Amino acid sequence: MTRITELKVGKVKVTALKDGEHSLPAEVLLNLSKVDRGTIESDEKNSLSLSNINAYLVQSGEKNLLIDAGCRDLFGPTCGYLCEALEEAGLKPKDITDVFLTHLHPDHMAGVIDTGGTSVFKNAILKVMEVEYDFWRAGNFEAVEVNGADWASLAKSVIASYSDRLEILQRDSEVISGVSVISIPGHTPGHAGFRVDDGEQSLIHLGDIIHVPNLQLFDVNISTVFDIDSEIALKSRKEMLDMASTDKILCTSGHMLSPKFGHIEKVGSNYAVV
Ligand SMILES: [Zn+2]
Numbered sequence: 001m002t003r004i005t006e007l008k009v010g011k012v013k014v015t016a017l018k019d020g021e022h023s024l025p026a027e028v029l030l031n032l033s034k035v036d037r038g039t040i041e042s043d044e045k046n047s048l049s050l051s052n053i054n055a056y057l058v059q060s061g062e063k064n065l066l067i068d069a070g071c072r073d074l075f076g077p078t079c080g081y082l083c084e085a086l087e088e089a090g091l092k093p094k095d096i097t098d099v100f101l102t103h104l105h106p107d108h109m110a111g112v113i114d115t116g117g118t119s120v121f122k123n124a125i126l127k128v129m130e131v132e133y134d135f136w137r138a139g140n141f142e143a144v145e146v147n148g149a150d151w152a153s154l155a156k157s158v159i160a161s162y163s164d165r166l167e168i169l170q171r172d173s174e175v176i177s178g179v180s181v182i183s184i185p186g187h188t189p190g191h192a193g194f195r196v197d198d199g200e201q202s203l204i205h206l207g208d209i210i211h212v213p214n215l216q217l218f219d220v221n222i223s224t225v226f227d228i229d230s231e232i233a234l235k236s237r238k239e240m241l242d243m244a245s246t247d248k249i250l251c252t253s254g255h256m257l258s259p260k261f262g263h264i265e266k267v268g269s270n271y272a273v274v
Contacts, residue, residue, distance in 0.1 A: 003085035005260040009250075010198025012060045012178055015089045016252060016260035019053040019070030019111065020079025024212055030223045030230070036215065049212045051255045053079055053107050056205065057089055058196060063176045064091060065098040066121065067194060067205070068254060069111030082111045083120075093120050099162075100127040100175045102207050102254060103191040104136045104155040105226065112158055119161045126162035129169050129181065132190025133159065146225045147188075184209060184240060186233030187226065193240070193253070203261070204244060206253040209237040213257050217271045241271050 005016040026032065026040040029049060040049045053075070056067040070082035083093060099121055101109050112120055136155035141148045159166065169175070171183045175194060182193040184207045193207035210216045211224050220237050227233035244251050244264040251273075252261050262273040 002088065003081055004088050006089075007203070007261055008201075009196045009203045010201045012058060012196055012198045014196060014203060015057040015059075016256075017055040017057055017070075017082060017085035017089065018260075019055055019082045019085065019107075020075065021050065021052045021257075022075055022078050023047075024049040024051055024224065028225045029212065029215070030225065031219070031221045032215070033219075048214050050214060050257060051211050052257050054252070054254055054256060054260065055082055055085070055108075055111070056252070057086065057091070058176070058179055060176060060178055060198075063097050064095050065100065065176050065179060066096045066124070067100045067175075068102055068108040069099065069120070071107040072110040072113075073115065074106050074110050079107075080111070094123055096121045096124045098127060098176055099124045100169075100179075100181075100194070101132075101158075102193065102205070103188040104128070104132055104151075104158065105188065105208070106151055106154055108208075108254065109158050110154060113161050117157045117161055124162075125165045125167050126158075127167045127169050127175055128159070129171075129183070129190035129192050131171075131183075131185075132188060132192075133168055135189045147228055182207070184236045186229050186231075186236040188228050191236075201250075203250045203252065206240050206244065206251055208254050209233070209240050210253060211255045213255065213273070217273065219270070242266075245271060 003018040007014045026037050058065040071079050141152040174180050184191050187208045193205040196203045215222045245266040265272050265274050
């Protein structure tokens with residue numbers, strides 16, 4: 001089984017790295033139909049709530065940019081294979097020059113440190129959006145159930161272990177030359193996707209607007225408890241899908257299943273990946 005899917009955007013090489021897969025339990029999904037809820041509750045390995053955890057390798061010139069880093073050991077035995085995927089792509093952790101985290105949720109950031117809190121990517125600069133950095137550092141998370149103290153403390157450990165090589169990005173920053181940040185608030189305050197442009201070709205990463213593609217592409221109102229502001233997240237989901245389908249840009253995202261890259265097409269009031 002391969003964990004990687006490679007693609008060229010102009011001269012830039014983009015590789016989707018599959019950290020793992022799991023099905024989300026019904027209790028973390030909101031606005032489900034009764035039928036779908038029944039299906040998900042009766043089969044914990046159902047494909048309706050199947051989600052992948054993807055990271056990305058963007059190789060341009062001398063740069064080996066890693067975007068997100070998987071969930072390490074936090075989500076059980078079906079996930080946490082980022083380094084295996086990286087090796088399949090021909091790289092070791094020491095080869096990574098830059099790491100960009102789309103947001104500071106465990107399934108995107110845990111893999112940048114080991115279980116002892118030491119950085120995994122010894123030669124990389126860690127890049128984080130300013131709004132995201134401020135949110136997780138400043139808040140009082142003790143009384144928060146989801147997005148609570150455990151996640152905030154992991155975010156703080158990640159930031160601390162890269163404190164000597166941390167770069168804070170603004171909304172319209174470039175991560176590296178040719179790779180720019182797309183601000184997509186809602187899921188978290190500083191949540192971002194990215195786009196790669198080279199010559200006539202482009203690729204857009206839609207961030208975490210979707211966690212369970214088999215449900216949310218067919219009903220954009222289905223969401224997860226992980227959205228910090230569900231109203232803004234819904235608005236962002238609609239806007240991004242609308243933009244992707246109207247502009248016919250090649251897309252990918254943090255929880256996309258197979259194929260890892262595709263075009264979003266509007267089908268009635270729903271969407272499909274083609
Ligand atoms: Zn995620």
